[in-house]
Amino acid sequence: MPAGNRKSTLRVLLVECNNMNKWVGTTMPYEMHVPPLGLMYLASSARAALPHLEMRIVESSLDCPGDAELARILDEFQPDVVGLRSIAFFLEELQRVAAVVRQSCGALIVAGGPIVKAYRRRLFDDVPELDAAVKGEGEETMVRLLAGDSLESLAGVFYRSVDEIVENPDRDEIAAIDRLPFPAYDLIDLDRYEKQLSYAYNHRRQGVLLSSRGCVYHCTYCFSHWQRMRLRSAENVFAEIELLWTRHGIRDFYVVDDIFNVNLKRALAVFSMIRAAGLKPRLYFVNGLRADLATSEFVDRAIEAGAVWFTYAVESATEEIQRLVEKGLDLAKARAIIAYTQRQGVAVNISTMYGFPTENRAMADRTLDWLAELPKPSLLPYHFCLRFFEGCRINQQALDAGWNPGRIGLTSRFSYNDMAMATPTLTKHEMNEIQIEYHRRFGAGNPSAVAAAVGTLRAIGYSDTEIVHMYSVLMRKKIAEVGDLLAAGAA
Ligand code: B12
């Protein structure tokens, strides 16, 4: 590996280790695949710093769902280093990929992504093939590693030494994130991703945008592996949009920031640059927008700049739970701006959750009643059972509320839409009832909600094929045409 490597070119294979079957269910005819942004960032930084690299990016469930396919890629590429990104949910896939890599070649195996801070040194027990794991932000650590720095001297890693796992100090996060090179879109096949479902369940040439890193809030249930929040400048964000527009022909941009609207002035500046340049992108805020920071001006300017998809993270409409999870959302402001956005005819998703420590049936019902007071239901049925990720403060809150420790850990391995388990304040039956009640009132069980969602999707440019594919995933059954879907709404 690096220090002792005599070859003039260093070959680095980066693998997104995910298993979309596990996520959407094995019977699904369509899968969601999003360009692996973290790996594309790593690749562009590494190439900019070290010209002698040859890099390749693959997504395991898309490019090599079988061991033989993965072994073939390894045999053909002959990597010196294999970098694996994963999240806690996909531990088994990380294990599968690491085992095949170790059987196939002698490359250095390095893990990264949220799974590292979730599992920490225990990851080396679960994945014995690992040589090292990078904590949090990866660009600088990866560059130093590939430049030949020894693992002993490398900040920001865990590594396997002779008979122990060593943790080095954290690396400071990059302050000037405007200096990071834009993600390496040339290393992924955009045509291939267009055939998959995007984060907004349509088939488009996908641009994925991360205009900030981290978050200023500290909700107790949130898993964040960034240390602090950093914003890219409006100019830098616009420059990336323009580059993706001109060089890669991308028209659909999926914004994955934790809170894109945390700084209103910057958000408005991005929108006015898009308009001034005469670009007409479609913007999808697929991750969270903070509703009580949004204003009618934000919504209007966003729509003028092409926004068609807004996602507001509410979680619970009770003051008790807002306090417990330290989110502190102003529910009156949230309701007003959500209603305003819905009236503009764009897609509006409202993410809510149930199953919080100390939450009882009356509190969970209050969230449903709050949703009923809005002009429309959430476009996507986003009412999830709370999941506990290792390292989150809510785990201690659950223990304090008398939860069974074994159950807390278990939930992070389930998908958000998997069935719920009982809590000390909600029986399993009640948990199921809450989910059924949500779908009866706002989701697939309400024909007028489905019809309204279909109308909005068509209005923002979704084809009927996209709508059918989207609902096949959401309802976990194959729907042949939109007519069937509207009829199925009553089922
Ligand atoms: C986009 C996104 C998705 C997309 C696409 C996923 C993808 N391609 O990664 C979709 C919608 C499919 C998705 C789904 C889910 N997601 Co998601 N998702 C995100 C989101 C919003 C952004 C990810 C991203 O692009 N970040 C930006 C890049 C730059 O960061 P990064 O990938 O972490 O990479 C950096 C470092 O981690 C490191 N790094 C990463 N890989 C490697 C590899 C090596 C070798 C090295 C050295 C370094 C390194 O360097 C990178 C650059 O600094 C994050 C939240 C967030 N803000 O990060 C959640 C997040 C990753 N998702 C999460 C979860 C739980 C899920 C689901 C399991 C939800 C569910 N239960 O149904 C599903 C699983 C399906 C799936 N395929 O991922 C959690 C993971 C928590 C955990 N403890 O593991 C997160 C952190 C959200 C949260 N706070 O809960 N997700």
Ligand code: SF4
């Ligand atoms: S849940 Fe959202 S607002 Fe809260 S800390 Fe996480 S990213 Fe920030």
